[in-house]
Amino acid sequence: MKAEADWGSGTALPDIRGQVAIAGIGETAYSGPSDRTSKGMAAEAIARCVADAGLTPDDIDGIMYSGALGDQFSADDFRAHFGTRHAMWESGDGGGMVWAATAPAQAAEALRSGKARYIVNSFAVDWASKRGAMAGGPGAWHASELIKAQLELPFGWFPQPLYFATFASRHMHEYGTTEAQLGELVTAFRRHANSQPDAVMKDRALSLEDYLNRPHLASPLRVEDCCLISDGGAAYLMTTPERARDLPQRPVSVEGVGHGIIANAPYISQQGDITSTPQHFAAPGAYAMAGLGPADIDVLGIYDCFSITALMQIEDMGFCAKGEGGAFVEGGRLDYQRSRRLGGLPTNTHGGLLSHAYVLGIAHVVELVKQLRGQAANQVDSPQRAAYAGFTADEAGTLILGV
Amino acid sequence: MLELQPDLEHPLTGPFWRASAQQQLAIPGCEQCDRLVWYPREACSHCGAGLYWRTLSGRGTLAAFSVVKRPLFPAFAAFSPYVCALVALEEDPAVRLVSQVVDCDTSQLACDMPLSVVFRELAPDGCKPYLAPLFKPC
Ligand SMILES: [Zn+2]
Numbered sequence: 001m002k003a004e005a006d007w008g009s010g011t012a013l014p015d016i017r018g019q020v021a022i023a024g025i026g027e028t029a030y031s032g033p034s035d036r037t038s039k040g041m042a043a044e045a046i047a048r049c050v051a052d053a054g055l056t057p058d059d060i061d062g063i064m065y066s067g068a069l070g071d072q073f074s075a076d077d078f079r080a081h082f083g084t085r086h087a088m089w090e091s092g093d094g095g096g097m098v099w100a101a102t103a104p105a106q107a108a109e110a111l112r113s114g115k116a117r118y119i120v121n122s123f124a125v126d127w128a129s130k131r132g133a134m135a136g137g138p139g140a141w142h143a144s145e146l147i148k149a150q151l152e153l154p155f156g157w158f159p160q161p162l163y164f165a166t167f168a169s170r171h172m173h174e175y176g177t178t179e180a181q182l183g184e185l186v187t188a189f190r191r192h193a194n195s196q197p198d199a200v201m202k203d204r205a206l207s208l209e210d211y212l213n214r215p216h217l218a219s220p221l222r223v224e225d226c227c228l229i230s231d232g233g234a235a236y237l238m239t240t241p242e243r244a245r246d247l248p249q250r251p252v253s254v255e256g257v258g259h260g261i262i263a264n265a266p267y268i269s270q271q272g273d274i275t276s277t278p279q280h281f282a283a284p285g286a287y288a289m290a291g292l293g294p295a296d297i298d299v300l301g302i303y304d305c306f307s308i309t310a311l312m313q314i315e316d317m318g319f320c321a322k323g324e325g326g327a328f329v330e331g332g333r334l335d336y337q338r339s340r341r342l343g344g345l346p347t348n349t350h351g352g353l354l355s356h357a358y359v360l361g362i363a364h365v366v367e368l369v370k371q372l373r374g375q376a377a378n379q380v381d382s383p384q385r386a387a388y389a390g391f392t393a394d395e396a397g398t399l400i401l402g403v
Numbered sequence: 404m405l406e407l408q409p410d411l412e413h414p415l416t417g418p419f420w421r422a423s424a425q426q427q428l429a430i431p432g433c434e435q436c437d438r439l440v441w442y443p444r445e446a447c448s449h450c451g452a453g454l455y456w457r458t459l460s461g462r463g464t465l466a467a468f469s470v471v472k473r474p475l476f477p478a479f480a481a482f483s484p485y486v487c488a489l490v491a492l493e494e495d496p497a498v499r500l501v502s503q504v505v506d507c508d509t510s511q512l513a514c515d516m517p518l519s520v521v522f523r524e525l526a527p528d529g530c531k532p533y534l535a536p537l538f539k540p541c
Contacts (some may be wrong), residue, residue, distance in 0.1 A: 070529050131492045137479045143405055150416040154407050154525065154535060156471070156479045165469035166489055173467075173514035218487070219470040267442055268491060269501050274467060 007272020010281040011259040017024045017289050018109035021244035021251040022401070023052025024237030025154025025366045026119075030357035032128045034231040041124035041233035042073035043081045049120055049235040053246040057082035062116025062236075064103050064218040066123060067092020073122050089116040093324070096123035096360030097303065100284075101324035101390040101397030104254040107238045116241060123362040124233025131229050147267065160305065162251050163268060165218035168308040171275045172220060176321035179220050181330060182307040183211040186224050186354060188302065188334040195328070199381040200228055200353040225307040227353035234362040236369060240365030252372045258282040262401050265394035275323070277309060278396040279316040279389050286387070286398035287318075296320040298340055299371045300382035301364030303391035308341065313389045317398070319345055349378045361390050365399065372403045405478040407529045414441045418456045420533065428523045428536045430498065433458035440497040446450040460519030462493040463500070463538065471508045490518055490538050506539040517541050 022034025026040045026049030042065075050057060057078070065072035072095060073081075075088040089110050090184035094103040103121045110116045139159035142148050152158060157166075171177050190206040193199035206224065214222045243250035264270040273280075273310040287293050294317055311325040320328040328345075338344020350356045350367040357363060370376040388399035405450040409420040422429035431440045435452030447454060466489040474483040491497075505523060506513065518538035526532040 078410060146413075147416065149406065149418065151414060151442060153405065154409050154533065155484055155487065155501050155503055155537075156474075156482060158405075159475065161475060162469055162471065162487050165471075166487060169469060170467040209529045215469065218475070269498075269499055270441060272497070274489070295456055315410040335497075361506065 001256040005280065006263070008262040008278050008281045010259055010285045011261065013102070013105050013257055013259060013285060013289070015289055016105055016106070016214045016257060017255055017291070018241060018253055019108045020040060020104045020111065020254040021241045021337050022058070022236050022249055022254065022369050023239050023244040023249055024049045025235070025369050026050070026052055027234040027363065027366055028124070028196070028232050030198055030230055030363070031114045031390050032200065032230065033131070033347065035129055036126060036231050037232070038071040038126045039208035040238060041126065041231065042122045042235070045124060045233040045235040046073065046078070046120050046122050047346045049122070049130055049237050050248065050361050053118070053237045055237070058086070060117030060118050060120055062089070062107065062110055064091045064094025064107065064119060066095025066099060067159035069095070073124070089119070094121040096362040097392050098259065098390040098395045098397035101388055101399035102364050104238055104256055104399065105257045111238070117243065119239065120231065120235050121237045122370035123360060126231050126357055127358070128229050128231045129213040134213065139171060142249045145266070152269065157269070160393070161221060162218050162308040162326070164383050165221045166245055168220050168272045171304040171312065172309060174275055175326065177300050177311070177326035178332065180208065181326035182207050182213060182220070182225055182311065185292045185311055185334060186211055186307050186331070187330045187341040188332060188368070189348045189352040190355045192336060192349050193355035193376050196350050196356060199351040199356040200230055201351060201382050221306065221308070222244070224354070227305045228355070228358040230359060231358040232358060232359045236365055241288045250373045250403060252401065253370050253402050255292065255402045256286035256288070256398070258284065258286030258289070259395070260285070268393050277312045277316050277391060279313040279391065279398065282396040282398045283317040283389070286400050288302055290402075292385060292400060297370060297387045298346070299349060299380045300347040300385045301368045301386070301388040302347055302352070303361050303364070303389055304348060304354050305391065307354065309391060310348070310352070313391065313396070314347070317389060336380050338382045347382060349376060361388070364388050367391065368401055405476050407478055407527045409533050420456065422456065423522060424534050425538050426534070427474045428459045428520050429456045430441055430459065431455065438520065439492070439495045439498050460493050461530070461536070462541070463490040463518050464496065465504065465512065465516045465518055466491040467514060468478050468504060468512055470512070478527050482525055484514065488538065500536070503537045505537045
């Protein structure tokens with residue numbers, strides 16, 4: 001990795017290595033349009049998460065969610081739904097995407113200072129149900145931001161598939177990355193979904209030949225290179241390692257957290273290097289905190305809103321050199337059966353945003369916890385360390401977990 | 404429904420569209436350090452000095468592009484099919500203009516090819532037509 005670059009920066013985070021354990025996970029069913037609401041799905045995921053940890057709602061005294069989205073599950077929602085009355089520590093700096101990675105950094109402080117003992121971080125979306133109305137959804141913020149609305153939309157550079165289609169053209173130009181290589185990544189995640197019981201694309205096989213025969217949505221990307229739009233939610237529960245030892249599940253330890261942001265945030269059209277992502281600035285901090293490097297990661301969950309963003313982040317995390325991601329993902333290297341010992345890098349073993357469900361990364365973290373517990377549907381051979389790469393386009397987060 | 408109408412009176416971004424209406428490509432430059440500053444903002448991001456709208460040559464290169472055969476939103480139907488592009492400007496290639504490439508054979512498009520500005524009227528559904536700085540191969 002380049003040592004320094006001036007188009008973004010890593011954020012200094014407190015060293016929380018070994019201070020937070022993930023002791024519970026919960027998920028809803030994942031689907032297309034379902035008429036379920038975000039809050040209702042969050043409640044369901046949280047109930048399962050609390051039960052998975054061997055606790056009851058009365059034990060939960062901390063809650064994290066994405067405050068930027070209006071329909072997430074707050075402390076008031078928790079009390080109303082579960083009928084509890086106690087005060088809760090709460091933070092809107094949780095949820096999915098980057099924050100599914102960085103939530104433990106803030107949770108650590110709340111646990112250390114005694115503000116909370118058991119903290120649930122949840123995220124849920126009903127964007128498949130809302131898609132028809134374009135109410136909310138992934139493009140809504142972009143269309144409302146002044147500069148983007150005035151200087152990008154009038155030219156038709158919207159929504160996200162076009163951002164990353166253009167970036168992909170640059171990656172292909174500079175490094176010779178091919179559409180077939182993007183297809184290798186897409187079909188690897190699809191194979192995982194085909195053997196993942198709750199994946200939205202479980203019954204939809206996709207060969208590399210199928211992929212290449214599909215038309216472009218926005219060249220060089222096809223529909224298959226773009227994430228699903230889904231309804232679903234998930235949650236994970238954080239506590240201290242000491243308390244986690246008394247709970248039924250094998251504790252998963254937070255070993256490192258990192259965060260990075262581009263200099264021109266939120267305007268990725270002006271990002272210094274459009275063949276890279278801010279993961280370039282996030283991952284080094286997480287590795288340093290964990291005392292680990294890319295070679296130590298046994299299973300990876302990467303924010304695959306698009307095939308190209310997953311490929312670029314694999315490079316930016318140092319699993320291969322910048323520009324070599326295309327060759328790296330060839331030959332089934334991302335398959336869950338190809339452990340690091342066998343020269344592979346098991347990645348998005350649940351199918352990812354492309355083929356499992358688009359719940360913005362929270363299910364990636366849940367999947368990694370299952371992998372480290374030995375409970376995954378597509379179980380990697382005895383993984384000890386896992387990494388999650390979260391992404392919002394202009395920001396990235398990295399979470400390293402261990403058992 | 405997506406709102407695509409450029410606001411010619413907006414204090415921050417209106418000057419870009421008013422220049423375009425006069426068939427000129429203008430973006431903010433610094434009064435002090437002479438660097439281009441994009442996107443528009445109150446003061447220079449490099450030195451903090453004031454900005455003025457500077458008319459540029461209209462030449463650049465194709466930094467990145469995507470050929471969009473069918474519009475992803477109905478609002479874009481008026482100019483579909485289209486080539487969405489990030490154009491690196493001659494005066495400072497770190498500045499990328501979001502635009503379109505027109506008058507081209509899409510099979511011949513390649514990153515880094517030289518482009519020059521051409522002003523074309525765009526008229527998406529529900530919008531008053533606006534003259535936009537697009538680019539063609541040169
Ligand atoms: Zn200046």
